[in-house]
Amino acid sequence: MRISELSRRSAVSVPTIKYYLRERLLAPGTPTAANQADYSDAHLRRLRLIRALIDVGKLPVARARDVLAAVDAGDVPPHRLLGVAHAAVSRQTAYDPADPTWRSAQAEVDDLVRRRGWNVVAGSPGLAQAADAIRALRTLGQEDVLDRCLDVYADAAETVASCELGRVVARPDPEGMVEAVVTGTVLGETLLTALRLLAQQDASARRLAGLRPSATPGEPETPHRP
Amino acid sequence: MRISELSRRSAVSVPTIKYYLRERLLAPGTPTAANQADYSDAHLRRLRLIRALIDVGKLPVARARDVLAAVDAGDVPPHRLLGVAHAAVSRQTAYDPADPTWRSAQAEVDDLVRRRGWNVVAGSPGLAQAADAIRALRTLGQEDVLDRCLDVYADAAETVASCELGRVVARPDPEGMVEAVVTGTVLGETLLTALRLLAQQDASARRLAGLRPSATPGEPETPHRP
Numbered sequence: 012m013r014i015s016e017l018s019r020r021s022a023v024s025v026p027t028i029k030y031y032l033r034e035r036l037l038a039p040g041t042p043t044a045a046n047q048a049d050y051s052d053a054h055l056r057r058l059r060l061i062r063a064l065i066d067v068g069k070l071p072v073a074r075a076r077d078v079l080a081a082v083d084a085g086d087v088p089p090h091r092l093l094g095v096a097h098a099a100v101s102r103q104t105a106y107d108p109a110d111p112t113w114r115s116a117q118a119e120v121d122d123l124v125r126r127r128g129w130n131v132v133a134g135s136p137g138l139a140q141a142a143d144a145i146r147a148l149r150t151l152g153q154e155d156v157l158d159r160c161l162d163v164y165a166d167a168a169e170t171v172a173s174c175e176l177g178r179v180v181a182r183p184d185p186e187g188m189v190e191a192v193v194t195g196t197v198l199g200e201t202l203l204t205a206l207r208l209l210a211q212q213d214a215s216a217r218r219l220a221g222l223r224p225s226a227t228p229g230e231p232e233t234p235h236r237p
Numbered sequence: 238m239r240i241s242e243l244s245r246r247s248a249v250s251v252p253t254i255k256y257y258l259r260e261r262l263l264a265p266g267t268p269t270a271a272n273q274a275d276y277s278d279a280h281l282r283r284l285r286l287i288r289a290l291i292d293v294g295k296l297p298v299a300r301a302r303d304v305l306a307a308v309d310a311g312d313v314p315p316h317r318l319l320g321v322a323h324a325a326v327s328r329q330t331a332y333d334p335a336d337p338t339w340r341s342a343q344a345e346v347d348d349l350v351r352r353r354g355w356n357v358v359a360g361s362p363g364l365a366q367a368a369d370a371i372r373a374l375r376t377l378g379q380e381d382v383l384d385r386c387l388d389v390y391a392d393a394a395e396t397v398a399s400c401e402l403g404r405v406v407a408r409p410d411p412e413g414m415v416e417a418v419v420t421g422t423v424l425g426e427t428l429l430t431a432l433r434l435l436a437q438q439d440a441s442a443r444r445l446a447g448l449r450p451s452a453t454p455g456e457p458e459t460p461h462r463p
Contacts, residue, residue, distance in 0.1 A: 022376075059377065059378065062377070063377060063379075067373065067377065088445070088446065089441075089445045089446075090441050090442060090445040090446035093437075093441045093445065094438070094441075097434065097437070097438065101434060123432075124435060127439075128439075129435055129436065129438070129439040130438065130439045130442035130443065131435050131438050131439060131442075132438070135434070135435065135438055136434060137431045137432065137433075137434030137435040137438065138431075138435065140427060140430070140431035140434070141428055141431035141432060141435065143427065143431075144424045144425075144427040144428035144431060145428065147293065147420075147424050147427075148420065148424050148428075151285065151288070151289060151293065151420055152285065153289075153416070153417065153420040153421070153424070155404050155407070155417075156401065156404050156417075156420075156421055156424075156425060159400055159403060159404050160397070160400040160401060160404065160425075161428075163396055163397060163400040164397060164425075164428055164429050164432050165432050165436070166396070167393035167394075167396055167397050167429065167432075168393075168429065168432035168433040168435070168436040169436045169439075169440075170389055170392070170393055171386070171389060171390060171393050171433055171436070172433055172436035172437040172439070172440045173436075173440050174385055174386040174389040175382065175386060175437060175440075176437060176440040176441055176444055177385060178381050178382050178385050178386065179441075180444055180445065181381070190379070191379065191381075191382075194373075194374065194377055194379040194382075195379070195382055196434070196437070198370045198373050198374050198379070198382075199370075199382060199386075199390070200430050200433070201366060201369065201370040201373075202367055202370035202371065202374075202387075202390055203390050203393065203394065203429070203430075203433070204366070204426050204429075204430070205363045205364075205366035205367035205369075205370060206349075206363065206367060206390050206391050206393075206394035207363075207394040207397055207398055207426070207429070208323065208327060208361070208362060208363030208366065208422070209350060209355055209357050209361065209363040209364065209367065209394070210355065210391070210394040210395045210397070210398035210399075211319075211323070211398040211401060211402060211422070212320070212323065212355070212356065212357050212358070212361055212363065213353075213354075213355040213356045213357060213395075213398070214395075214398045214399050214401075214402040215315075215316050215319045215320075215402055215405075216316060216356035216357075217356065218402055218406060219314070219315045219316040219319065219406065220314065220315075220316035
């Protein structure tokens, strides 16, 4: 297909496709005439992945190129490939090993990981991010949420992760798996936290306002009169 | 106590406390001499809450003042108070009702809310945020995660929210409840998403790399040889 059709089918503009070609995120098409080239379904798939990395994962071009290089290497085992995609889209945290509050929060995370029997490599971004949250909660005197809910969070994380991985392994090729990891990590997080807000509102309505389950979302709340 | 002690006990600097006084987030102390005032434990509690709103919730001063006004009104029922705190710290999304992909994603969220029997008010920030994620997943052709995991996400959200609300209602005063909502919403989200990353890594290690549960987190992974 021509670049115009590639643009239409991918919903990525021609100037943006040309930019990805210049940046070597996308391989050149097969030349057919001066200034014309033919693009394949492989280009379309690659454009979807680039879009997931850059638009959804908010990756800088250089890091997107690293992820694509791992996909293209062909000899990277799937679990490592997922690690590359994961690391690329995870938030970075400013871990300071000289700070004792950081060190004790990190020890708490290590304890949890050990207790759950989780297979996690050193330097995994989730370790620092969890320590960051625990440290902030303790600094602010809000550790009651840890006493009450830490294992509830861990149970929820396990259930969600297991479902999400089922979807990743169902993909037929490395490109599709990485795409599923990137979109799932970023958009799955947005969805999960949005549903958590809604469920919190529901829990508050029931326990604090005595409302019954609603059959009409979006309508004003009516107090429950038993 | 003097402002210096208030600063020491709250870990908020004197210039920052003076800024909060000028911005009317913090009530003036009782004057004891020219340029001196006495501050109470109520000031200390209020400073903790301000810190939660501004440092953790990243609220602009004007919105923090609105939340504090609701806390101080005294006649706002707890469920509404939590709604105010919630709305203040939730992410805003650019909902465009003219866009059909938005409208159908929103209808999907409304369906889910109805199916779960969640008590949710119109305009709740979670509704738009969930629609945003669903719309992006469909636009990118990644809706398999919705088919497989939407109710798994909703179950996880309910379990987590119920535990979190138990902690909020255990607080003895409105100030403490709002503080728990703000810190729980923001830092609980960071913690939950970090644990989800770790659980995803574990699920990937087991299903893709054949690793057994690890008893030594942080050490290099060893393949499982049955």
